[in-house]
Amino acid sequence: xxxRLLALVPEALRHVLATVxxxxxxxxxxxxxxxxxxxxxxxxxxxxxxxxxxxxxxAAGVVLRVVAARLAARESFxxxxxxxxxxxRRIYEKLLxxxxxxxxxxxxxxxxxxxxxGCEQLETYFGQYLPQLFYAVLxxxxxxxxxxxxxxxxxxxxxxCVPLIPATIVAVQKVAKRILGKYWDQYAELGDSFLENLQxxxxxxxxxxxxxxxxxxxxxxxxxxxxxxxxxxxxLNSIIVMDIVALGGAVAGIAVALxxxxxxxxxxxxxxFVVLISADFxxxxxxxxxxxxxxxxxxxxxxxxxxLLELPEPPARTLAPKAGDAFCLRDVTxxxxxxxxxxxxxxxxxxACGMTAIVGESGSGKxxxxxxxxxxxxxxxxxxxxxxxxxxxxxxxxxxxxxxYVGLGARLFAGTVRDNxxxxxxxxxxxxxxxxxxxxxxxxxxxxQEGLDTRLTEGAANLSGGQRQRLALARAVLHKTPVYVFxxxxxxxxxxxxxxxxxxxxxxxxxxxxxxISHRLANVTDAQRIYVMERGHVAGEGTHExxxxxxxxxxxxxxxxxxxxxxxxxxxxxxxxxxxxxxxxE
Ligand SMILES: Nc1ncnc2c1ncn2[C@@H]1O[C@H](COP(=O)(O)OP(=O)(O)OP(=O)(O)O)[C@@H](O)[C@H]1O
Numbered sequence: 063x064x065x066r067l068l069a070l071v072p073e074a075l076r077h078v079l080a081t082v083x084x085x086x087x088x089x090x091x092x093x094x095x096x097x098x099x100x101x102x103x104x105x106x107x108x109x110x111x112x113x114x115x116x117x118x119x120x121a122a123g124v125v126l127r128v129v130a131a132r133l134a135a136r137e138s139f140x141x142x143x144x145x146x147x148x149x150x151r152r153i154y155e156k157l158l159x160x161x162x163x164x165x166x167x168x169x170x171x172x173x174x175x176x177x178x179x180g181c182e183q184l185e186t187y188f189g190q191y192l193p194q195l196f197y198a199v200l201x202x203x204x205x206x207x208x209x210x211x212x213x214x215x216x217x218x219x220x221x222x223c224v225p226l227i228p229a230t231i232v233a234v235q236k237v238a239k240r241i242l243g244k245y246w247d248q249y250a251e252l253g254d255s256f257l258e259n260l261q262x263x264x265x266x267x268x269x270x271x272x273x274x275x276x277x278x279x280x281x282x283x284x285x286x287x288x289x290x291x292x293x294x295x296x297x298l299n300s301i302i303v304m305d306i307v308a309l310g311g312a313v314a315g316i317a318v319a320l321x322x323x324x325x326x327x328x329x330x331x332x333x334x335f336v337v338l339i340s341a342d343f344x345x346x347x348x349x350x351x352x353x354x355x356x357x358x359x360x361x362x363x364x365x366x367x368x369x370l371l372e373l374p375e376p377p378a379r380t381l382a383p384k385a386g387d388a389f390c391l392r393d394v395t396x397x398x399x400x401x402x403x404x405x406x407x408x409x410x411x412x413x414a415c416g417m418t419a420i421v422g423e424s425g426s427g428k429x430x431x432x433x434x435x436x437x438x439x440x441x442x443x444x445x446x447x448x449x450x451x452x453x454x455x456x457x458x459x460x461x462x463x464x465x466x467y468v469g470l471g472a473r474l475f476a477g478t479v480r481d482n483x484x485x486x487x488x489x490x491x492x493x494x495x496x497x498x499x500x501x502x503x504x505x506x507x508x509x510x511q512e513g514l515d516t517r518l519t520e521g522a523a524n525l526s527g528g529q530r531q532r533l534a535l536a537r538a539v540l541h542k543t544p545v546y547v548f549x550x551x552x553x554x555x556x557x558x559x560x561x562x563x564x565x566x567x568x569x570x571x572x573x574x575x576x577x578x579i580s581h582r583l584a585n586v587t588d589a590q591r592i593y594v595m596e597r598g599h600v601a602g603e604g605t606h607e608x609x610x611x612x613x614x615x616x617x618x619x620x621x622x623x624x625x626x627x628x629x630x631x632x633x634x635x636x637x638x639x640x641x642x643x644x645x646x647x648e
Contacts, residue, residue, distance in 0.1 A: 067187070067364055071148045074188050077141035081193035082200065084134035089201055089342070091126030093208055094119045096338045104331040134193075142189030149181045152371060159375045161458060162438055166398075167373050171253040176370060179249075180363035187360035191353040198346040205343050212332040216319040220343040223311030227304050227347040231354050234300040238355070242362040245293050248286045250366075255279060297355040304351040308344035315340040376440050382460035387449030388414040388575060389435055389545070394444035396430060404430050406599045407444070411591070414544065417571035419578045419586035421619065422595030428579045431595075432469070432549045435577065437461045466541045469549040472534035474522035480514040482522075482533065486541035494540065501569060502536040503562030504529060528559030535563055545575040552585060560585075583620050584627070592616070 068075055098120045105112045153176065157164050164173075202224045209217035259266065259275050266272040319336035322328045328336075389412035397403040405427050412418045412435075420428045433439050434446055440454035448456060448464070474482050483495050495514060499505040507529065508516055522530050531551060538546060548567055552560040564585055570576055578586060586592055587606040594602040594609060594616045602613030609616040 066368060067184070070152070071145050071188065073148065074141045074144040077137045077144065078188060078192045078196070081134050081137040081141065081189075082196040084130045084137060085193065085197045085346075086200055086204065088127050088130035088134065089204060091123045091130060092342060093205070093339065094123035094126070096335060096342075098123065100331050100334040100338055103334050104329070107330055138189040138193060141193070142185035145184050145188040146181045149184060149367065150177050153177050153181075153367065156371050156373070156375075159378075160373060161376060161440070163440070164373075168370055169250075169254050171257045172250045172366070173370065174257075175250060175253050176363065176367050180360075180367055183356065183360035183363045184367075185360075186353065186356040187364070191350070191357035191360070194346065194350045194353050198350040201346040202343050205339060209336060209339060213319055213322050213328050213336055215322060216315050216336045216340075219318045220311065220315035220340055223307075223314055224343055224347055226307045226311060227344065227351055230300065230303050230307055231351055234296070234303075235358070238296060238300075238358050239362070241289070241292050241296055242358050243365075245289045245359075246362050246366060248282075248289050252279075252282050252286050255282060293355075293359075297352075300355070301352055304348055308341075308348045311344050312340040315343065376454065379437075379455055379457045381451045381455045382457055383448050383451065383464045385544070386414055387451075387464075387544075388412055389453075389577075390445070390447045391431070391434075392445040392447070394434070394442050394446050396434060396439060396442040404598050405434075405442070406597075408595075408598070408600055410593050410600060410603070412545070412575050412577055413590065414575050415571075415573065416590040417568070417576045417578055417586075417588070419580065419589035419592040420595060421580060421583055421586055421592060421616070422601075423619070424581070425597075426595035427598045428595055429469075429549055432467065432547050432577065432579055435545075435547055436465055436467045464543055465545040465547060466538045466543045467547045467549065468534055468538045468551050470551075470553055472531075472538075474518055474525075474530060474533060476518060476520045478514065479508060479516045479518060479533065482518065483514070483537050483540055486537045490540060498536040498539045499533075501539055501566045502532040503559070503565075504532045504536060528556050532559055532562055535566055539566065539570060543574075545577070546570055547577045547579075549579045550581065551578075552580065552582065583616075583623050594619075 098116045101112050101116050104110070153173065157173065160167065202221055206217050206221045209220065256279065259279060263272065266275055316337050319328065319333050319340075323330070323333040389410075391408055391410045394405055394408045395403060396405040408427070408431065410418070410420075410431070420431060422428055430439065434442055435453065437453050437456055437458055442454070446453040448461075453461070475485075479499075480495065483498065484490070487494070492514065496505055499508060508514070518524060522533065525533065535551060546567075551567070552563050560582075567576060567578060568588070571578075578589065580586055583606075590605070591603060592606060592609055593600050594613055596615050601615045602609050604612060610620060611617075
């Protein structure tokens with residue numbers, strides 16, 4: 063019995079005790095029935111009349127058994143409902159408390175398994191195993207009190223044999239614990255790779271790597287099958303052992319009663335009564351043994367649930383930003399893992415209005431700064447302030463109302479364009495929706511379709527990449543917040559889309575704080591302030607002109623990109639000239 067589990071769901075304990083009480087009432091009914099049957103059988107042999115009380119007792123026994131069985135089942139159901147409800151709520155609250163970065167500590171697949179399968183297993187623990195645990199102690203003691211006046215030696219032998227069953231359970235427990243621990247590990251592993259492969263199926267197909275992954279998953283599934291079979295065979299074997307012990311105990315009790323009858327110590331009724339009741343001494347313990355395996359499964363799941371519930375949580379964030387608050391980073395250091403620092407003493411300021419750009423080579427830490435500003439990386443050191451509050455102390459919901467993040471992975475959902483836009487700003491007028499679409503240069507295209515009712519498939523796969531990004535931008539613009547963070551919002555889009563997005567971003571920057579992360583320097587030349595990142599630190603800051611003269615890293619990046627773009631333009635020109643020469647056209 064795990065005390066932590068009981069403490070976790072104290073409400074369920076009331077139902078567990080009620081289940082035990084009703085089981086006990088059922089046992090009393092059973093004793094009455096056995097008493098009547100033994101009386102009737104012995105009277106048939108001896109010819110002595112059956113006592114008058116037997117018939118009302120028979121009726122009472124039947125009623126008690128039926129009613130008690132129903133009520134015990136109802137209470138057991140109530141206990142398991144409580145457990146599932148409470149545990150799932152606790153897991154959900156834990157995830158909320160851990161915040162969006164919970165995946166750093168526990169994979170989503172494991173959380174899903176624990177909330178579904180894990181909680182189901184605990185349902186059996188509370189609904190069946192726990193009541194049976196109490197009842198399996200109470201029943202033999204009660205029966206001893208009933209049988210002892212009939213035959214003390216038989217009652218004593220029966221009672222003494224009962225603990226042999228838990229003794230075998232304890233012997234099995236060590237092995238069971240090890241096997242079940244492995245079972246859950248394999249289960250979680252299989253769930254993880256299934257989820258990942260399913261999410262990446264398109265990529266696997268593109269590279270024809272699906273067959274290899276399929277094979278790897280088959281091997282994992284085979285390992286899971288093997289361990290499941292081990293669990294089952296361990297359970298069946300131990301049930302056989304428990305049956306032998308239970309039958310052996312009953313036989314010993316019956317033998318004692320027979321000897322006592324032969325010696326004249328008890329009459330025929332007494333002998334029959336002991337014979338008929340002896341199995342009831344062992345049945346509850348035997349039943350406990352079979353629930354025990356399911357309970358062990360639940361215990362193994364509960365270990366994992368506790369591990370999840372005990373994961374460290376970031377301190378409660380309660381502060382909210384005030385109107386006009388601006389971001390300011392001072393000497394900020396951060397690493398995703400302790401052994402590798404990604405930002406080293408970064409300092410930057412984002413004024414409450416205007417465009418602040420962050421540029422730098424790939425991997426220099428730009429997106430990390432964006433994530434930090436959005437409160438997703440609370441484990442930084444130094445000062446990341448919004449107004450006077452540390453970003454890590456701000457309530458995530460309040461921060462989400464203050465900062466809109468638009469990244470490459472902005473998700474568009476299946477449904478209409480209107481649905482996707484309204485999720486950012488419920489209740490806004492049609493005019494405002496169209497104004498945002500116009501800003502993102504998407505209005506004309508959508509008018510040629512079905513307007514705001516244009517249907518999008520999952521992930522807006524029926525739009526082009528550029529259209530998707532422009533729609534994500536329109537949605538962001540509708541989400542009226544004082545600060546916008548654009549992380550590579552113009553990556554992988556055509557020139558037309560890039561120009562449209564940049565025009566919208568500049569427009570926004572006229573009245574809001576905009577942080578623009580872009581690998582393309584041409585997009586940031588008119589930013590009020592540009593920060594140049596290099597390997598996690600700020601290598602330079604200033605306007606485009608200031609940086610060209612004062613920051614060699616920026617000047618070098620600018621030169622490389624300009625040359626590249628000139629070469630590309632030159633090639634296009636050459637190709638155009640070739641076409642003109644060949645075709646003789648102007
Ligand atoms: N979730 C993560 N876990 C561990 N390391 C990470 C994680 N995300 C980023 N990093 C590491 O942090 C460093 C900075 O990454 P970041 O994404 O901030 O760079 P970036 O400048 O935005 O790059 P890019 O221009 O390619 O998007 C990289 O070395 C990267 O390997």
